Amino acid sequence: MNSDARSTRLPLGAAPWIGIVLLPVTAAGGLLVAIDGLPWITRLGVFSLGMSLTLALAWVAGRRILGTFATVSDLLAALREGDYGLRGRVRPGHDPLQGLLADVNLLSDALREGRRKRTEASRFLAKTLTALKDPVFVGDEEGKLRLINPAARQLIGAERATVVGRDLVSLGLSEALATPDHAVFHGRFPGGEGRWAVRRATWHSEGREHRLIMLRDLSAALGQEERRAWQRLIRVLSHELNNSLTPIASLAGSLATMLERQHAEDLRSDLQTGLETIGRRADSLARFLSGYGKLARLPPPRPHLFRLDVALARLASLDRRLPIDVASRESVTLYGDEDQLSQAFINLMRNAVEAALPVAGGVRLDWYTEGRRVCILIEDDGVGLPDSDALFVPFFTTKPEGSGIGLSLTRLIVEAHAGSVELVSRGDTRGAVATVRLPLLP
Template sequence: MPSPRRSIAGHLALVCIGVATVAVLLALLFDRLFENPWLAGCAALLVAVPVALMAARRAVRPALSLFRALAGTALSYRDGDFSFGLRWKPRDELGDLVAAHNELGGVLREQRLSLVQRELLLDTMVQNTPVAMLLVGDGGHVVYGNLAARKLLNQGRKLEGLALEALLRQAAPALREAMDRGGDGLFSVGDGDEEEVYHLARRAFRLNGRPHELLLLRQLTTELRRQEVQTWKKVIRVISHELNNSLAPVASLAHSGAELTRRGQHQRLEAIFGTIEERARHLEGFIRGYASFAKLPTPRLETVLWPLFVERLRSQVPFALEGGLPEDNARLDLPQMEQALLNLLKNAHESGSAPEHVALRVRRHPGLLRIEVMDRGTGMNDAVLANALVPFYSTKRSGTGLGLALAREIAEAHGGRISLNNREGGGLVVAMVLPVADHGVV
């Protein structure tokens, strides 16, 4: 059966009452012995004061011991040790304090255990991921490196504390060049069958108020080779389909022409030869489109005067100019940009839009140049929008799937991007967004 609850104030009151009672009894006793009230009072005080001090010390001694224990456990908590607990038998306010203290220690122990388990799980995942991870401090020294990073940069040995610059001097030249370029990018290590392709990602952040950089090196060789095989299969299917669509009728027409010649019926040969020529020119244009996509050179920037450039486009494809042209000239690869915009404008005319609704808009924003081609055709559904920029993807029966892909390649070669969005009220807007500096496109 638990002991009844008592309060510290009540306990101290009982001690005071006991001391006062002893003092009164001593005063009465000494009054009878000395028959002098003042002398009796002084004698009673001489005896009662030591008794009161002993009683007070005895009363507060357990509390003082408890306070020292509380200070010790608080220091242990500060040092991260939550294994200590306290025990206090009396059921009073100090007992409530001890119970709350022990409950706090239990909560901290559980949280610490959960945190340790999470750290172990995270460390296990980071250490066993195939992505090489490096955390570099502001002094250029490695703060953390997982197993993949150790194998890639230091033959499996620890990296912590080593200078990144020293590690890069021993690494492959391609990795050093990728680091010197800055930003994210791909690089290859090795030659021939032993070539490995990596993707470098860099992220800067502040940790404990100090700048750090996280480097992620991911091997993409297997994924790229698998994607390369799929791309080649798709290219072969498209080329085979196009060749069969042209060569089968050519072979049939050639056979018919031979039969007509043998019979001396020459009046239909002109039509047959015309059809053969048309199919041959179609194949020629098809192959030329593939060649232009595969052999896109590095852009050679030159100053572009917008009015002359727009008139040059309009002389080949009709369109309306929406809004004014930027006052600043741009620096672009003129043939490439002309080819990209001509493809986009021809697509706009083939979208089912009325010719007068095909428009071009050029706008200058801070740090950006936005060139938009707009139409009022049927637009695109979500599936077509998701694949429209993929090479060789086309919804047209005679399409090669290279027009939008080539425009995307040209935009990215200029450091920009391309986007497709349906317009409110119907139609499509294709936007080429290019970075610009004070002197033009960079």
């Protein structure tokens, strides 16, 4: 409708200009027709004057029209270059060419407003992705990376590298690309390892398809839920058992005191032995529960920078039962709670030594950096691991005098530092290897 209205308006608007231009020559022709008997010189002069005025008016009108077209051409060229700030000056009146200038100005305003909205939407999307703690990757229809948030950069170890424009497969995302929406896969990246849930979204922008891939680390969430469940269980057990053990210990002490005042030697001897047994058992159970209570009362880490290689070498020299072979000499500085991590490594080294002693095996300690993480290996030539999936579950132990909290406490400490711990049997020979991965910096 707008184009039809403009096409009918242009000729009507141009008619006054055509009439003004032709007015002198028309008036001269009418004058020559109306007046008879004029000499031919006069007739030629009148006609020449009318034609000259017509040509002059046509030249003025032509320059004005060409100037308007030149302005329109400049405006369109600016629009092609993305410059929406250039505007044409519209003179008042009913000139259709001035209406064309006004339409080009309106087009420029509309394009500028559209670009402003796209820019605001892009900034809002970028800020939203930056605030997300889950890694987010945005690729185009060709599989090239177009947008990435800080969590995703940390995951693929590209905090300071230029990755926008690179192929998504070359960034180690082939498994994530092949995983369907809402599905879970196990992936290992330079910045983390675990089970990842995949969320996808697809949209079109500027005629091109864009795909969003968001990864959610399920390992951390499952570990936190499991830890809270065990903490609740341990608190209940500690409360109930302590309520039972406290009166037993008190009664045993009271009876022992009463028996010391009696003279029945045989009776006193038998009862004394039994009560001492009860007291020792009560003390043993109290120590047993105290060890489990450590799991529920593990304080949050107090991280600081420290030399991990120096700490590991010092810990390896603590156990005098079997020398631990330290294979690495790489200098590593770690940001973490040195006291808690030392306790975790002591537990792993002690388990390795206790597994190697019965078969006269050896224990080796090694570490190396991989990207922004450090990997610590504790390998033994011991009896191997039991066939069980409950190695890191509290209360589980294969040792006659074991409490079953060493490995559980180790995993809690390592996971509190955003790391992972793995204990597997060696495939080539007997023994086991414990692998701890920790981020170097937060």
